[in-house]
Amino acid sequence: MGRRGEHSKSEIECMALEAAEAIIEGEGFDALSARKVASAIGYTVGSLYFVFRNLDELIQRINGRTLDQLYAGLIEALSDCRHPQQCIYALGGGYLAFAARHPHRWRMIFEQQPRDDNLSIEIYQEKMDRLYExxxxxxxxxxxxxxxxxxxxxxxxxxxxxxxxxxxxxxxxDREEEQWAQKLSRHLIGHYLAGLGTTQFNSRVNQSVGRLIDCPK
Amino acid sequence: MGRRGEHSKSEIECMALEAAEAIIEGEGFDALSARKVASAIGYTVGSLYFVFRNLDELIQRINGRTLDQLYAGLIEALSDCRHPQQCIYALGGGYLAFAARHPHRWRMIFEQQPRDDNLSIEIYQEKMDRLYExxxxxxxxxxxxxxxxxxxxxxxxxxxxxxxxxxxxxxxxDREEEQWAQKLSRHLIGHYLAGLGTTQFNSRVNQSVGRLIDCPK
DNA sequence: AGTAAAAATGAACATCATTTAATAAAACAT
DNA sequence: ATGTTTTATTAAATGATGTTCATTTTTACT
Structure with missing residues (x-):
């Protein structure tokens, strides 16, 4: 196969993805470049284009992997909760924990819109739907x-x-930033769910309290 | 003053900001470049660096202006509402309307972290606090x-x-995307506020309903 | 008129993503 | 074993980017 016969195409692909992820995690998205990835895996830049159509494709692949890891993390987070409400808190906690642990890769999912005619976010739709589910x-x-x-x-x-x-x-x-995020998350989920459980029959109750007004349709 | 004596330093500054904003609104953030801004205002690229330290500074200035416009828009949105709850809906509606009308500039605020040692987001803190207020x-x-x-x-x-x-x-x-955003916003605000109004005394009530569980501290 | 300061330029530099012609190695055929 | 085709890999080239800087041009002042 390869000139040095050392790595198959899919091996190089995998090495490149891991190298790129390491760069992003360590130095942030702006530090990512084709040359840096290539030299990190011991190849030249041209070889990257033999495996990926362009950098956007590599980024999309990384985002896909990140979403997969996030999904796995959420499944894990759901493992020790029973009541649905506990599970919802667990989903929030798991999501924020993941985002805090991988801030650069998490941001990349939402901030990198490919300029090709590729249907930007639609590519992740399936993986997103799985999270929604x-x-x-x-x-x-x-x-x-x-x-x-x-x-x-x-x-x-x-x-x-x-x-x-x-x-x-x-x-x-910061280290505390995740704790603050978790606190906000629990607050928001808690009050939202409380409202969800009451708003079906509380429009009268609320008006009797004298302040609450129905949400305009 | 200027070679052509036509524009003062602050005039060029203003022209550059407006030209850059037009490019971003029309072609997106990735289309922005120093050369493009310069030629749009009839100067060469070097002159831009006579007015701005670098592109990051120009972007920060635009973000500042955008936040000011957003603030003004929210004040406007608040003008025809009386009850605090109506006002909160108005704030949500105003925010989403602004984001939908200026998607690129809105995204730029949160997605452009300067790589200088400048305290990234801290610069907007004051303007952000004003919105929070x-x-x-x-x-x-x-x-x-x-x-x-x-x-x-x-x-x-x-x-x-x-x-x-x-x-x-x-x-x-899309055109509908703002409508969907508005619907989500009203839904979220509505249920959150409903929960806010009840959670102070409903932990027992909820347990009696048999499902709701207190938010873990 | 002559000079100093300011304003504006355009070329230069380094880096980037991407393309392509050339080359080296392997796989296959005879 | 030898020649040919296919594949993998490279190095150089292209065009665009942000940024700097020596140079030129214009204005303001003496």
């Missing part, structure tokens, strides 16, 4: 959540978690 | 929100909105 299952198991609202509730909760991560992760190289 | 005022006016939780509730709500925007805006060049 984890939340959807828990919400369906939650009597407090009316069936027809599960779809939007899933998106609302994930969006909330995404926002918490976006506002806290990777800004400072 | 708008929410804080409404939450304080909301009897449903206990005083000591206003701080975290403010961050939770803004994070939620940020997440909604992040998950919806700029992905597709």
């Amino acid at each position: 984890l939340m959807e299952i828990q919400l369906k198991a939650l009597a407090a959540c009316p069936e027809e609202e599960v779809f939007i509730a899933t998106r609302a909760l994930w969006s909330g978690l995404q926002g918490v991560a976006s506002m806290t992760i990777g800004r400072k190289p | 708008l929410m804080e005022i409404q939450l304080k006016a909301l009897a449903a929100c206990p005083e000591e939780e206003v701080f975290i509730a403010t961050r939770a709500l803004w994070s939620g909105l940020q997440g909604v925007a992040s998950m919806t805006i700029g992905r597709k060049p």
Whole structure:
């Protein structure tokens, strides 16, 4: 096969992905370059283009792997919780823990839009849906959540978690930043779910409290 | 003054900012380059570096202006609402409307971390705090929100909105994407506030419902 | 008019992603 | 074993980027 016969095409592919991930984790996304990846695996830059169409493809592959790892992490996080509400907290905690542990790779998923005519984010849609599903299952198991609202509730909760991560992760190289993120997450989930469990019959109650007003349709 | 005596230093600065903003709005952030900005205002690239230290500084200036415009937009959005809860919906609506109308510039605020030793996001802290304050005022006016939780509730709500925007805006060049964002926003705010109004005395109630579990401290 | 300061330029440098012609090694055929 | 084709790999070339700097041009002042 290869000139040195040392590595097959898929081996080089794998080495390149791992080298690139190491660069990103260590020095951030801006430090990534084709030449750096190539020399890290002992090849020249041209060989990278023999394996990947371009850098965007390599980045997309890394993002795919990251999403897979995230999914595995969330499955793991779900392993020691029973009640659906506990599971939802676990999903939030697992997501923020992952984002805090891999801030650069986590940011890359959302911030790198390929400039090709490739359908930008659509590529991850399947992997994203798989993540959504984890939340959807828990919400369906939650009597407090009316069936027809599960779809939007899933998106609302994930969006909330995404926002918490976006506002806290990777800004400072702090240790406390994850704790703050976790606190925000639990607060948001807690109150949202409480509201979800009451809003079906509390519009009158709230008005009697004198302040709450229905959300404009 | 200037060679052609036509523009003062601050005039060139202003022209450059506007030209750069036009490029970003029209072609996206990746299309921005020093040479393109320079030629758009009828100067050469060197002159840009006479006014800005580097491109990062120009980007930071644009981000500052964007945050100012966003603040003005939110003040405007607050003008026709009375009850604090209405105002919170208005803040969400205003934020998403702005993000949908200026997706590239909105994304730039959060996605462009300068690689200088400049304290990345800290520069916007003041302008950010001003935005937070708008929410804080409404939450304080909301009897449903206990005083000591206003701080975290403010961050939770803004994070939620940020997440909604992040998950919806700029992905597709669609018209409906803002409507979906608005729907998600209203849903999230509505249920969160409902929960905020009840969670102070409902932990027992929820347990009696048989599903809800207190948020782990 | 002559000089110093300021403003503006354009060329140069280093780096980047990407392409391509040339080369080396392996696989296969005869 | 030898010649041919296929594949893997390289090094150089291209064009664009941010940034710097010596040089030129214009203005302001003496």
